């Protein structure tokens with residue numbers, strides 16, 4: 044559970060997690076195995092179609108939650124179940140405590156329920172009743188007085204040796220570290236509690252309105268004991284679990300275990316309709332209650348931006364693939380709910396004080412969105428929460444000033460030109476700053492920083508602008524600030540390649556930063572103004588394509604601009620037309636200009652060349668394999684590094700806020716490249732070049748890091 048009161052405290056707590064070698068190793072192993080298992084699990088299915096169907100059916104259910112609740116209530120009550128609706132977490136806990144009191148309950152057994160974690164149910168009950176968790180992971184963390192570090196595997200942060208010591212203490216006998224033996228200890232210890240308990244509390248994965256049934260998806264079988272043996276059963280579930288029919292639930296069930304653990308199906312799926320027979324209950328029939336929790340869900344259902352959050356089926360996949368979660372674990376990347384969805388839910392369920400630091404610990408890599416079983420646009424919503432928090436708290440002076448500076452293009456560019464003059468004594472002659480400014484000392488010193496170029500691309504343009512011969516297409520070039528002012532040679536190389544493909548290029552001088560850094564800082568209003576300037580500068584009516592060499596810019600221009608400008612009557616249509624014409628460099632070169640093997644020198648180069656797939660290219664734009672094919676076509680010896688598409692740790696302002704995490708991601712990436720023996724590393728994003736080149740330089744790696752355009756330009760016939 045996150046208790047840090049400010050960002051620097053939070054950052055320190057994340058650093059502690061980074062220093063936990065066991066955690067790092069366990070998370071690495073898990074993340075690697077999970078990726079492979081998930082691919083296998085979905086191998087025989089149309090994964091994207093299934094996810095789209097789930098999203099559609101969940102949206103339809105979310106739009107009619109009150110109606111589904113009434114339908115469920117009528118059906119369940121007809122089957123002898125008492126149905127409650129709790130507006131808040133406290134109310135849910137009070138209802139459950141009252142049920143226990145009214146039934147003379149002394150001991151309660153519980154199966155795993157994230158909703159019960161959300162309400163802190165155990166804390167509310169433990170003074171009055173004996174409460175025993177029966178899911179192995181939940182029991183372990185209950186004994187340790189901790190919260191879960193994963194929604195599906197709550198004790199993933201612990202080693203078997205830690206569990207051995209814990210079980211030795213609990214049983215008063217020395218236990219062994221063998222996992223099977225530890226499971227037996229838990230089974231033996233927990234059995235008597237099932238038999239002694241008066242009440243069982245479960246969650247519910249589904250609440251089926253047409254039948255008044257609940258559905259439980261588990262792997263350990265403990266939920267069956269919890270819901271059958273005690274004379275009272277209470278199911279606590281969020282209103283978002285309401286689903287019209289069993290058919291809708293079965294559709295989710297196809298994705299849930301595959302996404303959660305890479306299993307085709309869990310060991311147990313339990314459907315309960317009505318209060319069943321129970322030998323220990325008075326009258327031979329169990330007392331059954333279903334407590335629905337609202338806790339902000341009804342308001343979320345009305346929110347056009349955030350209603351989609353209620354689609355979540357709690358599979359935990361968004362944590363499994365998150366590079367930040369993999370580094371720091373769930374106790375740091377979450378409050379109660381963890382991972383990408385946790386960053387969002389914390390704001391709604393636990394308040395902005397708990398969410399304020401968490402939402403900044405997202406590198407915006409898009410890995411969570413790619414696997415989400417419910418198709419939730421998690422990275423965008425995380426940025427949106429950050430922006431809302433800033434609106435509510437007041438924007439920090441530095442980010443507001445930066446926003447004002449960036450939307451004043453002339454002033455921004457003048458400052459960059461002035462900085463170029465100031466850096467003269469600090470340059471090392473190889474494109475890096477020899478001495479870093481004071482603010483980049485210590486934890487920021489893991490990568491060398493580049494100098495600002497002698498001549499920005501905008502000042503070169505008139506000299507290198509190709510003559511119009513055999514023109515095929517009209518192309519607007521978008522540079523972004525890094526390629527314009529730091530790496531203009533990347534742009535110049537791209538112009539050479541596109542000229543070879545007979546594109547007619549134009550570089551409008553009024554263009555500015557794409558605005559992504561502002562959005563990452565939560566400065567949405569400033570980002571919208573910058574977007575409007577760029578759309579006006581590169582009027583889509585003038586071009587067939589708007590090409591950028593920066594994957595992050597491309598993703599921002601294509602996906603964020605229509606949303607940022609949606610409420611601007613003068614710009615909204617233009618922003619959509621603009622976005623439709625945006626394309627990344629590699630796709631444009633290969634798929635539009637048709638540049639291939641015949642365009643390159645036919646002498647092969649034996650230097651091994653690895654590729655880093657930028658997050659915003661492979662996930663943001665869905666461009667997969669295009670650049671690698673171009674590299675091979677150009678005659679370079681392409682070698683695939685492990686985790687080629689995992690984030691390099693740049694993330695713009697993320698690397699400034701969380702340098703320790705950025706450094707770890709960078710080193711992992713460079714280690715994977717080193718294993719291939721590659722001497723050249725190519726990528727499609729100047730930010731990634733900055734991170735990887737600066738990191739390789741600091742480490743002393745024998746590795747040339749370049750933009751793919753530079754390598755292709757060199758290899759043209």
Ligand code: SF4
Pocket residue numbers: 361364365366367368382383404405406407408409410411412421422425
């Ligand atoms: S965008 Fe990347 S870093 Fe952010 S929550 Fe999703 S997976 Fe994690």
Ligand code: SF4
Pocket residue numbers: 354355356357358359360361362383384411414415416417418419421
């Ligand atoms: S947000 Fe998506 S990936 Fe994350 S737990 Fe929910 S359904 Fe699973």
